[in-house]
Amino acid sequence: MQLYSLERLNFLIVDDNKHMRALVKTILHALGSKQVQEAADGADAFKELRHFPADIIICDWNMSPLDGLDFVRLVRTGKDSPNPFVPIIMLTGHTEMHRVVEARDAGVHEFLAKPISAKSLYSRVKAIIDRPRPFVRTKTYFGPDRRRRKIEWKGVERRKANQEAKAKAAEGSEDASLSQSEVEALLRGM
Amino acid sequence: MGDSSDDQDATFIKPPDTLTTKVRMGSGGVDMATLEKAEAMIANLQGDYLEWAAEDLANLDQALAHYMSNPEDVAAANAEVFRVAHDMKGQGGSFGYGLVTEVGDRLCRLLDSIKGPPTEAQAKALTLHLEAMRIIFAQRMEGDGGSAGQALVAGLEQVVRKLSSRDPETRA
Known part of the structure; x- marks a missing residue:
């Protein structure tokens, strides 16, 4: 099995909670990363990106003034974005289905549910390395291909999955929190 | 969200894959x-x-x-409690305090269900969640807190259930 070294990867952690940043940084250092930068909100992170060539961004959802989703949209579609293709892991305690879909539609690569562990964080980093994703530009979306399966383009499948998710939300189940494995299954199915 | 015309107009771009090269060049792979x-x-x-x-x-x-x-801005005050509770929920489990994550989650859901200023009963329920957090740390209740921890959670659940039977809006 191919082992991945994180030594040369540049990570940017974006979280308004300094303790959470300390935790993520500890894990990344323990996994061998040398270059880990921090930012306290989306606006700071965007500035940081101008001079720090991040390979992977680990971003919290709840921040102000610029929250995680706004930041992802700015990185993906901002005219002055330094790297619209950078892989982004959304780190959050919000794991309700509609939120997972919202993050995916903003252009995140992976979704990591809090509380995190070294293994759960590494599994998301590894997923990004294992499966480099093409980017898609449509009238309404720019970001990693939201269908992860290696199959021919079948737009209807994504729409069907979205409709199912919406139907579940309409049934009132949108507030049910999903586990990390359920989140991954949901993302894989779309 | 993509409609059919959106899908037909999709352009695929293959970004440069710098990660694969970098993770093979560094020393000490993650095992x-x-x-x-x-x-x-x-x-x-x-x-x-x-x-x-x-x-x-x-x-x-x-x-x-x-x-x-x-307070004048009740929604902002609710959001601030939610923010702290949400942070506690997000961290407890990482450090062996799964019960903090559990109680934090319940507190967040309770806060979400309260619109406007809390009633007396709601305020009491919120305070009980804070007290539960205090007990967890004072007694160093790691993991699920064992039988004492589970009794604590069951107590909170009962309080919220009573609250929702009194006020159907409270469905935490």
Whole structure:
């Protein structure tokens, strides 16, 4: 099995909670990363990106003034974005289905549910390395291909999955929190 | 969200794959031993976490007191309590305090269900969640807290259930 070294990867952690940043940084250092930068909100992170060539961004959802989703949209579609293709892991305690879909539609690569562990964080980093994703530009979306399966383009499948998710939300189940494995299954199915 | 015309207009772009090269060039790949070492390093942070949690508890106490003092901007006051509770929920489990994550989640759901200023019964329920957090840390209830921890959670559940039978809007 191919082992991945994180030594040369540049990570940017974006979280308004300094303790959470300390935790993520500890894990990344323990996994061998040398270059880990921090930012306290989306606006700071965007500035940081101008001079720090991040390979992977680990971003919290709840921040102000610029929250995680706004930041992802700015990185993906901002005219002055330094790297619209950078892989982004959304780190959050919000794991309700509609939120997972919202993050995916903003252009995140992976979704990591809090509380995190070294293994759960590494599994998301590894997923990004294992499966480099093409980017898609449509009238309404720019970001990693939201269908992860290696199959021919079948737009209807994504729409069907979205409709199912919406139907579940309409049934009132949108507030049910999903586990990390359920989140991954949901993302894989779309 | 993509409609059919959106899908037909899709353009695929293959970004440069710099990660694959970088992870093969560095030394010391991540294996199970590395992951175990990283988990052990998190466990070593437990002392720091308890200090952070003491700050969080004080912030929760303060935010809750403000929310229950009939502030001008009730929604912002609710959001501030939610923010602290949500942070506590997100961290507890990482440091062996799964019960903090559980109670934090329940507190967030309760806050979500309260629109406007809390009623007396709601304020009491919110305070009980804060007290539960205090007990967890005072008694160092790690993991699920054993039978005492489960009794604590069952007690909170009962209080919220009574609340929702009185006020159907409260469905936490």
